[in-house]
Amino acid sequence: MTTDAPPRSPDRTLYGALALFGTVMFVGGTDMTKVTVALPALTGALGLDLAQTLWIADVYALAVGVVLVPSAVAADRLGRRRIYLLGLVVAVVSALLAGLAADGAVMIAARIGQGIGSALLIAATVAIIRVSFPGLRSRALAYGVWTAGFSAGAASGPLIGGAVVDLAGWPWVFWINVPVLSLCLAAALVVLRESSNPDPPVADVLSAVLSAAAVGLIIAGLKGVGRPDATEWFGPPAVAAGLVAAALFTVRQLRLPRPFLDVRLLNRGLLASAAVVIAVTMGVFNGTLYLLTLRYQAVDGLSPLETGIVLLPLAAAMAVGGFVGPAAQRWFVQQHVIVAGLGTAAVGLLAVATVPGTGETVGTAVLGLGSGVVMAIGANAVMSSAPQDRTADAGAVQESAFALGGGTGIAVLGVLAVRYAPSDGDPPVHEIYGAGAETALGTAAFLYAFFALAAAIVLLGTVRTRDGRRSQARNR
Structure with a gap:
C-alpha cells in the first residue's frame, strides 16, 4: 500500500x-x-x-x-x-x-x-x-x-x-x-x-451520525412541507432538527484535532461561494428536468423516447457548457465565468417558465448551457481553493453540493407543483404536472434570478480579495 x-x-x-x-x-x-x-x-x-x-x-x-x-x-x-x-x-x-x-x-x-x-x-x-x-x-x-x-x-x-x-x-x-x-x-x-x-481523518462515529442526520432530516422536512396527504411527515420541525444536527456537526469538527470533515475550508470565500452556487444551480437544473420530463409524458402524452428527444437540446447544451467554461478561463477569471454561467442559466429558466412552445425549447438549451458552465468552473473553483493536504475534504464539499443540490431541487419543485395544483387534497397527476408545474417553475425562475444576482455580487467581491488575486494570476 x-x-x-x-x-x-x-x-x-x-x-x-x-x-x-x-x-x-x-x-x-x-x-x-x-x-x-x-x-x-x-x-x-x-x-x-x-x-x-x-x-x-x-x-x-x-x-x-x-x-x-x-x-x-x-x-x-x-x-x-x-x-x-x-x-x-x-x-x-x-x-x-x-x-x-x-x-x-x-x-x-x-x-x-x-x-x-x-x-x-x-x-x-x-x-x-x-x-x-x-x-x-x-x-x-x-x-x-x-x-x-x-x-x-x-x-x-x-x-x-x-x-x-x-x-x-x-x-x-x-x-x-x-x-x-x-x-x-x-x-x-x-x-x-x-x-x-x-x-x-479521525474515525468519529458521532460525526458520521450527525452528518447523516443533518442531511436526512433537512431533506425529509423539505419533502414534507406542503403535502396535505402525508400526515407522517415532519415538515418544518424536521428541517429545524436537521439544522441543529448540522450546527452540532460543525462544532464537533472545530474541536477535533483532525476533523472528520475540515469545515474550516468554508472560511475560504471562493470555495464556499462556489459550493453554494453548485448546489443551487444543480437543484434548479434537476428540478426543472424532473417536472418537464413528467409533464411531457403525463400531460402532453409523449412516450419516454419522445420525451428524451425533446429534452436533447438541454442535454447537448449542458455538455457544451462543460467545455465552454474551461475554454473561457483562458481569458477570464473563474469568478467572471461562473457569474456569466449563472446569468445564462437564469435567463434560460425564465424563458422555460414564461415562453411556451419554441421559446421553451430555446430556454431549456440556454439553461443547460449556463448550468454546464457553472458545474465545470464551480467544481474547479472549489478544488483549486483548497490546500493540497485538504483536497479530499474539498472533494467531499464539492460532491455534497452536487448531490444535495440535485436531490433538494427535485424535492422542492415537486412539492411546489403539488401545492400549486388547482385541486385541493390529492390533486390528479395532470394538474400537478400541468398548471402546478408551470407555477412551480415560474416561482423557481423568479427566486433563481435573485439568487444569481446576489451570488454574482459575492463572487465578484472575491476577485478583489487576496485569494481572488491569486486565482486570477493562476488562471491567466
Whole structure:
C-alpha cells in the first residue's frame, strides 16, 4: 500500500484509470436522471403513490449526499482502491435489485443502494486522482474527464432512459448498468493501485451520525412541507432538527484535532461561494428536468423516447457548457465565468417558465448551457481553493453540493407543483404536472434570478480579495 506520494511519471495504467473513471461517472450521471422518464411506467407497474414517486426520483442523490463524507473518511483510512471496488460491487447488486423490484419499497431500497455505491466511487475517485496523477496539468485533465463524464451522463440520462423504456421495458433502465459496471470492476482490478492517507481523518462515529442526520432530516422536512396527504411527515420541525444536527456537526469538527470533515475550508470565500452556487444551480437544473420530463409524458402524452428527444437540446447544451467554461478561463477569471454561467442559466429558466412552445425549447438549451458552465468552473473553483493536504475534504464539499443540490431541487419543485395544483387534497397527476408545474417553475425562475444576482455580487467581491488575486494570476 502506498501513501499520498504520487508516482514520478504517468504510465499506461493511469490512462486506463482515466478511461475507467470517465465511464463509471457517466453511468453514475445517468442514474441521477434517466429514471425520471421511467417513472410513469414504474408508477403503473408497481402501483406507486405520489410520495413513492418523489422518493424514487430523488433518493439516489440524497443517499449520495448522506453517505459521501463517511465514504471519504473510509477511503482515506481503509484504502482508496478497496473502497472503489466495494462501490462498484454495491452499484451492480443495487441495479440488479432495482430491475427485479415488485413494489415501491424494494425500488426505493435499491435506489438507496445505488446512491451508496455512487458515494463510495466518488469519494475514492477524488483521492485516487490526487495521489496518482503527477503535475497540475495531468491532474486537471483527470478531474476534467471525471466531471465531464458525470455531467454528460446526467444530461443524456433522459434520452438513454427513454430509449431503453420504449425498446426493452423499465427494468432495463437499471439492468443496463450491470454489464457495463461489471466490466469496469474487472478493469479496476487491473489498473488501480492501492493507497491510503498517512494522516487520515479521525474515525468519529458521532460525526458520521450527525452528518447523516443533518442531511436526512433537512431533506425529509423539505419533502414534507406542503403535502396535505402525508400526515407522517415532519415538515418544518424536521428541517429545524436537521439544522441543529448540522450546527452540532460543525462544532464537533472545530474541536477535533483532525476533523472528520475540515469545515474550516468554508472560511475560504471562493470555495464556499462556489459550493453554494453548485448546489443551487444543480437543484434548479434537476428540478426543472424532473417536472418537464413528467409533464411531457403525463400531460402532453409523449412516450419516454419522445420525451428524451425533446429534452436533447438541454442535454447537448449542458455538455457544451462543460467545455465552454474551461475554454473561457483562458481569458477570464473563474469568478467572471461562473457569474456569466449563472446569468445564462437564469435567463434560460425564465424563458422555460414564461415562453411556451419554441421559446421553451430555446430556454431549456440556454439553461443547460449556463448550468454546464457553472458545474465545470464551480467544481474547479472549489478544488483549486483548497490546500493540497485538504483536497479530499474539498472533494467531499464539492460532491455534497452536487448531490444535495440535485436531490433538494427535485424535492422542492415537486412539492411546489403539488401545492400549486388547482385541486385541493390529492390533486390528479395532470394538474400537478400541468398548471402546478408551470407555477412551480415560474416561482423557481423568479427566486433563481435573485439568487444569481446576489451570488454574482459575492463572487465578484472575491476577485478583489487576496485569494481572488491569486486565482486570477493562476488562471491567466
